[in-house]
Amino acid sequence: MKKRILTGDTPTGKLHIGHYVGTLKNRVALQDEYEEFIILADTHALSTLSGNPRVIQGHTLSVLLANLAVGLDPEKVHFFAESLIPEIYEMAAIFSMYVSHNRALRNPTVKDEITMKGLGDRFSLGFVNYPIFQAADILCVKADLVPVGKDQEAHIEQTRELAREMNRIAGSEVFPEPEGLIGEIGKLVGTDGNPKMGKSLGNTIYLGATTDEIKEKVMSMYTDPNRIHASDPGKVEGNPVFIYLDAFKTPEDEEQIAQFKQAYTQGHVGDVEVKTYLVGVLDRFMAPIRERMEKYNNEKLLLEILHAGSKTTQGEAQKNLEEVKKIIGFVY
Ligand code: ATP
Ligand code: MG
Numbered sequence: 001m002k003k004r005i006l007t008g009d010t011p012t013g014k015l016h017i018g019h020y021v022g023t024l025k026n027r028v029a030l031q032d033e034y035e036e037f038i039i040l041a042d043t044h045a046l047s048t049l050s051g052n053p054r055v056i057q058g059h060t061l062s063v064l065l066a067n068l069a070v071g072l073d074p075e076k077v078h079f080f081a082e083s084l085i086p087e088i089y090e091m092a093a094i095f096s097m098y099v100s101h102n103r104a105l106r107n108p109t110v111k112d113e114i115t116m117k118g119l120g121d122r123f124s125l126g127f128v129n130y131p132i133f134q135a136a137d138i139l140c141v142k143a144d145l146v147p148v149g150k151d152q153e154a155h156i157e158q159t160r161e162l163a164r165e166m167n168r169i170a171g172s173e174v175f176p177e178p179e180g181l182i183g184e185i186g187k188l189v190g191t192d193g194n195p196k197m198g199k200s201l202g203n204t205i206y207l208g209a210t211t212d213e214i215k216e217k218v219m220s221m222y223t224d225p226n227r228i229h230a231s232d233p234g235k236v237e238g239n240p241v242f243i244y245l246d247a248f249k250t251p252e253d254e255e256q257i258a259q260f261k262q263a264y265t266q267g268h269v270g271d272v273e274v275k276t277y278l279v280g281v282l283d284r285f286m287a288p289i290r291e292r293m294e295k296y297n298n299e300k301l302l303l304e305i306l307h308a309g310s311k312t313t314q315g316e317a318q319k320n321l322e323e324v325k326k327i328i329g330f331v332y
Contacts, residue, residue: 005030006143006178008039011059012048015066016204017282018188018197021247022149026183028071030147036077037141037313040064040306043082043089044134047127048117048200061302066207068305069293078309082137085310087317091324092136095162096129104128109154117200135159139166139324140317144176150186151196170327185247189240193222205282208293214282218244223271230270236261241271245278248285 007023009015015024027036040060049056064079082088104110105128114123126133131154138146138159146156156178163175187196190203197204205217223241227234236242242264245257256277263269296302325331 002035003144004141005034005036005145005147006039006138006141007147008041009063010041010044011056011063012045013059013199014062014206016197016206020070020207021185021188022183023147024067024070026147026181031072031076034145038067038077038079039082039137040079041082041137044130047124047130050124061299064302064306065293065296068296069208069289074305078312079305080310080313081306085140085314085317087314087321088136088140091140091321092133094324094328095135096132098162098165099132107131107154107158109151131155131158135162138178139163139175140320141313142175142320143178145181146178147181150182153180153182156180166324166327174323174327188247189243191217191221191240193240208290209286211283214286215279218275218279218282221275231267233267234264236264241274241278245281248281253281
């Protein structure tokens with residue numbers, strides 16, 4: 001039997017190139033080796049969109065479309081909507097009894113997101129419960145591996161603790177302790193130099209972006225703030241333009257990029273020239289994504305894919321919820 005992957009996205013907006021390097025690329029690379037379950041975590045999306053919940057459904061389909069557009073094969077991968085698997089809610093309710101309130105609040109990603117999203121003290125109970133829900137997403141299919149971006153590491157630790165606790169009570173290894181798999185670039189910087197390219201921060205290049213959209217974003221990108229003239233020596237390290245070049249280059253781009261790096265540090269090439277090259281690199285990366293996006297952009301087809309994957313996932317979730325109930329002795 002193949003080992004399992006569980007990963008996915010919160011449908012709070014469109015997916016972007018940060019999601020690609022953080023997790024989508026690994027999903028594509030591992031779809032043959034593993035049995036993959038990909039969640040569209042619509043209930044999780046309520047943690048930020050509760051006031052405007054009806055937009056989530058549209059985002060769910062757009063996020064599914066982006067997953068297909070990067071090359072995930074719906075014949076192999078099970079895509080499911082969190083809200084179609086009520087077993088997840090039951091499992092999460094049980095798990096929430098095993099996590100102290102302090103432990104939940106101590107989660108560094110929860111703390112970061114409260115600051116980053118400016119939630120102050122208005123964050124919901126569900127927001128703090130987010131990682132516990134996520135543990136249910138992961139354990140309901142007994143996943144072995146969870147390919148995610150760096151910001152999810154803390155949540156996976158929470159899942160591992162819950163798996164261990166269930167196993168301790170059971171006296172045997174019922175749940176594998178899932179491992180995280182962080183992408184080569186665990187956190188891609190935004191076009192504005194913000195350490196995280198984020199759906200809600202407006203500093204993104206969306207998957208499926210047109211050539212013009214790419215051009216507009218790249219040409220106004222943040223580079224080295226201390227460099228005023230093209231003849232000033234510039235900094236390559238930490239410069240978003242070079243980070244993107246390295247992230248999306250093909251082997252044919254290697255030599256040119258190495259030359260640019262050298263020239264940039266010596267003040268022999270301007271931002272505009274390097275940025276123009278980056279537009280080309282990103283446009284070549286995006287071309288097949290745009291094509292597949294057109295191919296799958298059909299609501300009926302997307303819903304069929306979602307229903308089929310949800311049905312398979314629910315079968316697994318039912319079995320594993322039963323196991324949790326057996327562990328805690330809820331057998332009547
Ligand atoms: P939200 O603000 O709603 O949480 P998000 O942009 O963080 O949105 P998620 O759906 O939470 O998106 O994350 C999906 C996956 O993409 C996760 O594995 C996350 O770690 C990863 N990811 C998100 N942003 C980045 C980024 N800038 N670089 C690399 N990976 C990222
Ligand atoms: Mg997130």
